[in-house]
Amino acid sequence: MAKRLIPSLNRVLVEKIVPPSKTSAGILLPEKSSKQLNSGRVVAVGPGTRDREGNLMAVCVKEGDTVLLPEYGGTQVKLVDKEYHLYRDEDILGTLHD
Structure with missing residues (x-):
């Protein structure tokens, strides 16, 4: 049975987006060329806080x-061999749209 984490208060559970290290043809990309924004996909959100x-x-x-994350911060959480990060709502820098 897989565990599901529901964040408390104003916390947000994020799975970081890792840039690809290979092209679709199998060519390895150098680290510098694969540098992207520090972004992630929101997996779960808490109910919020009260004023x-x-x-x-x-x-x-x-x-x-898809959200833009700060370079540092967040709490690392490992669930069922996957790595996630917990951030407070106010620490998330913005949402990314295509």
Whole structure:
């Protein structure tokens, strides 16, 4: 049975996007040419936090979004041989769109 992590409060579970190291023809790419933005795909989001009046402030990203991440930060989490990172909603720099 696979475990599913539901983040608490305003936390977001992200799977980092790793740039390809080979082309579709099998040619190895040097590290410099494969450097991309520090981005990831949102896997799960928490319900949000409450303000002073008790109103729920929802997280501003949703599952499936591609987000821009800070260079440092986040908490590494390993679930079923996959590596994820937990970030606070306010630490995510933005969403990426095509």
